[in-house]
Amino acid sequence: GQQVMQIPQYQHVQEGEDFTTYCNSSTTLSNIQWYKQRPGGHPVFLIQLVKSGEVKKQKRLTFQFGEAKKNSSLHITATQTTDVGTYFCAGLLTRPQVNNNDMRFGAGTRLTVKP
Amino acid sequence: DAMVIQNPRYQVTQFGKPVTLSCSQTLNHNVMYWYQQKSSQAPKLLFHYYDKDFNNEADTPDNFQSRRPNTSFCFLDIRSPGLGDAAMYLCATSRDRRGAPYFGPGTRLLVL
Numbered sequence: 001g002q003q004v005m006q007i008p009q010y011q012h013v014q015e016g017e018d019f020t021t022y023c024n025s026s027t028t029l030s031n032i033q034w035y036k037q038r039p040g041g042h043p044v045f046l047i048q049l050v051k052s053g054e055v056k057k058q059k060r061l062t063f064q065f066g067e068a069k070k071n072s073s074l075h076i077t078a079t080q081t082t083d084v085g086t087y088f089c090a091g092l093l094t095r096p097q098v099n100n101n102d103m104r105f106g107a108g109t110r111l112t113v114k115p
Numbered sequence: 116d117a118m119v120i121q122n123p124r125y126q127v128t129q130f131g132k133p134v135t136l137s138c139s140q141t142l143n144h145n146v147m148y149w150y151q152q153k154s155s156q157a158p159k160l161l162f163h164y165y166d167k168d169f170n171n172e173a174d175t176p177d178n179f180q181s182r183r184p185n186t187s188f189c190f191l192d193i194r195s196p197g198l199g200d201a202a203m204y205l206c207a208t209s210r211d212r213r214g215a216p217y218f219g220p221g222t223r224l225l226v227l
Contacts, residue, residue: 030213041220042205105157
């Protein structure tokens with residue numbers, strides 16, 4: 001079925017290093033959401049991207065939505081120990097049926113940060 | 116503050132004993148979702164309500180059912196929990212089908 005692929009599955013960085021996670025869809029997405037889930041916690045909404053080529057920033061986090069609306073990335077500059085957690089993307093597929101829920105989660109990227 | 120509330124936060128049940136998890140929201144969102152999340156996995160959608168319209172995912176077991184008596188509340192009923200149903204159950208809401216789901220804190224279910 002239609003999926004959203006997310007890589008890498010794991011990323012271990014030294015504090016201060018940058019981090020990027022990528023999501024790719026085989027089909028065009030209406031929008032894409034990014035979430036952060038701390039160990040033992042629940043997914044916390046970070047941002048929604050809707051427009052082709054959109055770039056949004058939240059402090060050290062930069063989110064991009066590809067021109068074809070099939071891929072997206074989350075980049076963290078100068079990671080801190082507070083960035084530890086699993087980052088999920090969730091893409092809304094473009095489909096004609098209105099009653100289905102067509103949001104597809106990526107598998108997540110688990111980030112660990114060494115102080 | 117507007118939010119998604121789940122009770123209880125932890126639930127222990129016995130194999131085969133029915134259990135109900137509850138969710139409420141003060142966001143006045145039209146859509147409510149129930150997700151199941153197992154360790155180191157992404158949330159898996161079980162079903163969702165768009166207003167009163169119930170939508171079941173094709174691979175959601177019959178053992179799982181849901182009720183939404185009004186806009187604010189939604190319940191997840193597990194009729195005969197098995198050991199494989201032990202997981203975190205996440206309720207989420209969104210303004211509409213295109214809106215981003217906002218998750219509650221979850222209920223962690225343990226089946227003995």
